[in-house]
Amino acid sequence: xxxxxxxEIIYKLENRLYxxxxxxxxxxxxxxxxxxxxxxxxxxxxxxQTTKKVVLKRLLAQNRKxxxxxxxxxEREYQILNYLYNRFSSLQKMNVIRPLAILSEESVLVTExxxxxxxxxxxxxxxxxxxxxxxxxxxxxxxxxxxxWLKYFHDFTTKEEAATLERxxxxxxLNDMLTVxxxxxxxxxVRQRIYQFVNEKFRRINKQHLxxxxxxxxxxxxxxxxxxxxxxxxxxxxxxxxxQYEDLTFFICCLDAIKSVIGIFATNIDRLKRAFLEGYGxxxxxKNILQLYILxxxxxxxxxxxxxxxxxxxxxxxxxxxxxxxxxKKTLLFNLKQLLNGRYxxxxx
Numbered sequence: 001x002x003x004x005x006x007x008e009i010i011y012k013l014e015n016r017l018y019x020x021x022x023x024x025x026x027x028x029x030x031x032x033x034x035x036x037x038x039x040x041x042x043x044x045x046x047x048x049q050t051t052k053k054v055v056l057k058r059l060l061a062q063n064r065k066x067x068x069x070x071x072x073x074x075e076r077e078y079q080i081l082n083y084l085y086n087r088f089s090s091l092q093k094m095n096v097i098r099p100l101a102i103l104s105e106e107s108v109l110v111t112e113x114x115x116x117x118x119x120x121x122x123x124x125x126x127x128x129x130x131x132x133x134x135x136x137x138x139x140x141x142x143x144x145x146x147x148x149w150l151k152y153f154h155d156f157t158t159k160e161e162a163a164t165l166e167r168x169x170x171x172x173x174l175n176d177m178l179t180v181x182x183x184x185x186x187x188x189x190v191r192q193r194i195y196q197f198v199n200e201k202f203r204r205i206n207k208q209h210l211x212x213x214x215x216x217x218x219x220x221x222x223x224x225x226x227x228x229x230x231x232x233x234x235x236x237x238x239x240x241x242x243x244q245y246e247d248l249t250f251f252i253c254c255l256d257a258i259k260s261v262i263g264i265f266a267t268n269i270d271r272l273k274r275a276f277l278e279g280y281g282x283x284x285x286x287k288n289i290l291q292l293y294i295l296x297x298x299x300x301x302x303x304x305x306x307x308x309x310x311x312x313x314x315x316x317x318x319x320x321x322x323x324x325x326x327x328x329k330k331t332l333l334f335n336l337k338q339l340l341n342g343r344y345x346x347x348x349x
Contacts, residue, residue, distance in 0.1 A: 003029050006041050006056060009103050013110060016101040017054065021047035036063055037237065042113060053113035054100060059237055070107040077237045078102045078109055084236075087156045094149045094231045114232045116225030119146070120258065123221060123272070128263035136268065143272040145231050146224060146251065147279025153233075154244050157214025163243055165208040165289065170296070171198065177299045185302070185333060193340045197295065201288045208289060210243035219247040220254045245293035248280065253297040256335045257305075260328035291339060298336045305329050 007027050010017065014024050026046040030053075033040050041056040059070045081099040088095040098112040117125075119142060126135035178191060186194070216223075217238040225232045252273050259266050277285075307325045338344040 006043065009056065009106055009108055010043065010045065013101045013103060017045065017110065018047065018052055021050060021052070023048070055111050055113050057109045057111070059107040071104040073237055074102050074107050074109050075104055077239065080236050080239050081111070084153070084156065088152065091152065093229055094145060094152070096233050096236070114225050114227070116227035116230070116232060118222050119224040119226055120221035122226060123258055124261060124264070127268050128261070131268065136271070140271055140275045141229065142226050142231070143275040144279035145229065147276040149231055149233065150219065150247060150251070151280045153216070154213035157241070159212040159241055161212060162209040163212050165205070165210055165243070167198070167202045170292065174198070174296055174299065177296070177303055185329060190337065190340070194295065197340050198292065201292050205286065205288045208286070210245070210289070212241045213244050215240045215242035216247050219251050221251075221258070245289055249290065249293040250297045250300070251276065252294060253301045253332070256298070257301055257328050257332060260324055260331040294344070295336070295339060298332060298339065302329060302332050302336070305332070
């Protein structure tokens with residue numbers, strides 16, 4: 001969206017954006033970023049007596065499945081955010097980004113601008129090298145709050161019907177992610193061990209009926225904003241329903257990926273994972289099913305690391321980013337092998 005287009009959208013929505021403040025006097029575009037699935041614009045709206053910061057998210061067709069109706073998706077995200085915002089408002093310190101308005105024909109959602117920092121940025125800022133006790137406690141509490149938020153999210157979005165966890169369907173999903181050996185660097189020995197691990201777990205759990213809950217799809221440290229122990233979650237445009245272990249284990253695997261950053265110690269990330277699971281509550285978590293989904297999401301994370309795509313422009317940044325991504329693949333692969341060898345999550349459950 002260019003500035004003219006952004007201003008045009010805001011003026012079309014003026015009657016739905018803080019109408020109690022009167023006539024909108026001016027609009028200032030402060031930043032714009034093009035992401036994988038969307039384009040995000042930050043703007044300041046000036047009224048006679050006050051100013052308000054908003055975010056415009058325009059959904060992009062790129063990298064999505066063909067023939068998707070983006071207008072319908074943005075309308076659904078708006079409805080989901082409305083529902084969740086009202087449900088979470090009864091709680092303290094946690095919610096979703098507050099939705100303000102949509103312009104369906106432009107595939108644009110307008111939300112409040114929550115002045116928080118992304119969790120992944122806070123982890124890197126406060127935990128690199130030798131964090132002091134205060135920083136370590138602060139970020140650990142953030143992780144606990146993330147687990148608590150996810151538990152409420154699942155409770156608020158539970159469906160009546162359940163899903164059956166079956167070996168055939170699980171393997172079908174897993175095989176889709178194991179098709180390109182060169183990309184995820186899994187040799188035949190590791191792949192054979194993966195199938196042995198899956199067979200062993202399914203012998204232990206037999207047939208399980210899992211409740212269907214809201215599935216964020218990208219519940220990660222970079223979609224969570226935190227300010228003064230207050231949390232907001234972003235990006236629900238790919239919301240669906242799946243079992244509770246999907247978002248739960250993807251978040252854990254994304255924390256594992258942060259271990260690849262120089263100066264981040266594995267022991268501190270493991271502490272965050274324990275706090276996250278403690279916040280979620282482990283009473284109704286089956287360890288064998290949890291490990292099956294960690295396996296699947298570990299492979300998913302491996303496939304997401306694309307060394308050929310470097311976002312930074314400066315030469316030194318590109319060089320470091322390529323180095324970091326190589327470390328990330330090694331870290332994820334190491335954790336995967338630890339899981340297969342029974343040395344992962346020993347102290348977490």
